[in-house]
Amino acid sequence: MAAQKTSIAVPTPNQIADAAVSLGRVLDGEQVLGLSRYLELLLVWNQRMNLVGPQDWHTILADLIADSWHLADFLNSLNLPEAPCTVDLGAGAGLPGLPLRLFWPHGVYHLVEIRRKRTAFLLQVLSAMQLQRTFVRPQRAEQALPALAPVDLCLSRAFLPWPELLKLVKPWLARGAAVVIMANEPVPSVMPPDWVATGSHRYTGSDKDRYFWSLVPANISR
Numbered sequence: 001m002a003a004q005k006t007s008i009a010v011p012t013p014n015q016i017a018d019a020a021v022s023l024g025r026v027l028d029g030e031q032v033l034g035l036s037r038y039l040e041l042l043l044v045w046n047q048r049m050n051l052v053g054p055q056d057w058h059t060i061l062a063d064l065i066a067d068s069w070h071l072a073d074f075l076n077s078l079n080l081p082e083a084p085c086t087v088d089l090g091a092g093a094g095l096p097g098l099p100l101r102l103f104w105p106h107g108v109y110h111l112v113e114i115r116r117k118r119t120a121f122l123l124q125v126l127s128a129m130q131l132q133r134t135f136v137r138p139q140r141a142e143q144a145l146p147a148l149a150p151v152d153l154c155l156s157r158a159f160l161p162w163p164e165l166l167k168l169v170k171p172w173l174a175r176g177a178a179v180v181i182m183a184n185e186p187v188p189s190v191m192p193p194d195w196v197a198t199g200s201h202r203y204t205g206s207d208k209d210r211y212f213w214s215l216v217p218a219n220i221s222r
């Protein structure tokens with residue numbers, strides 16, 4: 001699908017850079033360009049299919065994309081392999097993965113998404129953003145995980161309730177692997193018996209506090 005002239009307001013690179021500064025992040029030129037390409041395609045495709053709730057770029061940047069730069073900082077604080085194999089399950093509109101790769105380019109990154117129209121969107125954005133070592137897997141997570149295992153890092157946003165996600169991914173994790181949960185509440189004091197929380201981080205999103213939890217299987221922690 002090619003970008004068409006529409007009535008939607010597509011931000012200029014300078015507007016994106018200024019808005020990011022107002023959200024507390026200074027972007028480099030490549031990040032501005034990457035976000036500009038992502039936002040333009042997202043705004044156009046979002047008019048024809050339901051990719052994200054917000055329709056205006058500033059809300060998308062503040063409510064959705066900013067999570068990815070906070071997530072990049074959290075991932076940098078974890079004890080991960082130098083070039084991890086990461087899966088992003090139920091990637092949908094490419095969140096958190098596509099913006100994340102501008103801020104955290106390590107290892108190989110697989111965006112797993114079952115719906116064909118969404119994978120078509122992801123492929124077009126991927127080609128426009130020219131992200132390194134980042135791939136779209138048009139598959140069910142249940143099929144992609146065995147094919148991509150052993151997995152060093154599992155991410156997902158709004159895909160499955162976290163206890164179900166842990167059950168789904170556990171058989172396919174490498175030794176020392178982590179699952180990072182993006183949550184609206186702090187890490188629970190009681191974990192499932194076979195999991196340990198190894199880190200957590202709170203940050204303030206556009207409207208409320210948000211959290212990342214890093215969880216590892218108890219018997220194969222690093």
Ligand SMILES: C[S@@+](CC[C@H](N)C(=O)[O-])C[C@H]1O[C@@H](n2cnc3c(N)ncnc32)[C@H](O)[C@@H]1O
Binds near residue numbers: 093094142
């Ligand atoms: C609520 S959306 C979240 C999308 C994106 N992560 C975000 O935060 O905007 C969940 C996505 O998971 C996809 N999905 C649902 N079940 C799946 C499965 N078994 N394997 C892969 N993707 C799946 C859906 O098609 C949908 O795009």
